Amino acid sequence: MPRPTKIAASPPAGVEEALERLGRRIRTARLRRRLPQAELAARMGVSRFVVADVERGKPTTGIAVYLGALWALGLLGQMREVADPDRDEEGKALERAHSPRRAHRRGALSDDF
Amino acid sequence: MPRPTKIAASPPAGVEEALERLGRRIRTARLRRRLPQAELAARMGVSRFVVADVERGKPTTGIAVYLGALWALGLLGQMREVADPDRDEEGKALERAHSPRRAHRRGALSDDF
DNA sequence: GTATTATGTTGCTTCTAATTAACATCGCTT
DNA sequence: AAGCGATGTTAATTAGAAGCAACATAATAC
Numbered sequence: 001m002p003r004p005t006k007i008a009a010s011p012p013a014g015v016e017e018a019l020e021r022l023g024r025r026i027r028t029a030r031l032r033r034r035l036p037q038a039e040l041a042a043r044m045g046v047s048r049f050v051v052a053d054v055e056r057g058k059p060t061t062g063i064a065v066y067l068g069a070l071w072a073l074g075l076l077g078q079m080r081e082v083a084d085p086d087r088d089e090e091g092k093a094l095e096r097a098h099s100p101r102r103a104h105r106r107g108a109l110s111d112d113f
Numbered sequence: 114m115p116r117p118t119k120i121a122a123s124p125p126a127g128v129e130e131a132l133e134r135l136g137r138r139i140r141t142a143r144l145r146r147r148l149p150q151a152e153l154a155a156r157m158g159v160s161r162f163v164v165a166d167v168e169r170g171k172p173t174t175g176i177a178v179y180l181g182a183l184w185a186l187g188l189l190g191q192m193r194e195v196a197d198p199d200r201d202e203e204g205k206a207l208e209r210a211h212s213p214r215r216a217h218r219r220g221a222l223s224d225d226f
Numbered sequence: 227g228t229a230t231t232a233t234g235t236t237g238c239t240t241c242t243a244a245t246t247a248a249c250a251t252c253g254c255t256t
Numbered sequence: 257a258a259g260c261g262a263t264g265t266t267a268a269t270t271a272g273a274a275g276c277a278a279c280a281t282a283a284t285a286c
Binding site: 005007011014028044046059060067068071073080081082094 | 200
């Protein structure tokens with residue numbers, strides 16, 4: 001993602017940690033299946049170097065590459081649970097509080113009942 | 114991710130679906146919290162246009178941007194479950210079958226006992 | 227109804243993700 | 257211990273991601 005993007009150049013600790021963990025796990029799954037990087041790459045339609053980047057948790061690599069690796073390993077299903085609105089308790093509470101409309105916010109909204 | 118990458122240009126159906134779902138969910142979480150795209154973007158250190166891309170599920174956008182959005186919304190925790198080796202039954206089975214080593218594969222491996 | 231804010235869209239620029247090729251190194255396998 | 261395959265590393269190239277500006281449209285607040 002060209003242009004010095006703060007979040008990619010120096011991600012918050014949580015993001016970096018999540019990335020490295022995801023990369024390690026993809027590598028583990030690949031090794032268990034005895035696939036060379038080059039073969040996984042071929043299935044995804046990318047070069048082997050991109051697979052190596054993914055396994056290192058490179059932040060600037062496109063998300064489709066990461067999801068593609070999960071897909072090629074048969075592990076994409078677990079993405080269904082991420083950010084599920086039904087499980088977002090904080091979000092649900094906020095929605096109940098305000099009117100459930102679009103964004104707007106700004107300064108003092110007067111519905112602070 | 115510059116250079117025509119097959120997986121990003123025309124992702125497999127499952128990947129595209131997962132991406133659009135993720136984008137929609139990020140949008141939903143943002144609206145519930147009454148944050149404008151520009152404000153979420155500011156917290157992440159990117160421009161508002163990138164947030165719009167994420168909510169549309171753009172495949173070529175860097176993974177750090179997606180994870181950064183989840184992070185800024187307090188939803189990053191759910192990434193812990195993705196590709197968990199303990200839950201990869203297929204991988205575990207394969208590991209038990211072969212020697213649990215590195216990759217190699219190639220043609221006829223002779224350990225077909 | 228009017229002002230204000232949010233989001234979408236277009237065009238342009240800048241910087242880099244991903245490719246390829248060549249070589250080094252590390253691990254298996256025999 | 258020799259050979260082969262997998263992975264790491266470097267360098268050069270190129271097409272595109274992300275930034276920014278300006279304007280249009282849509283939705284909310286007053």
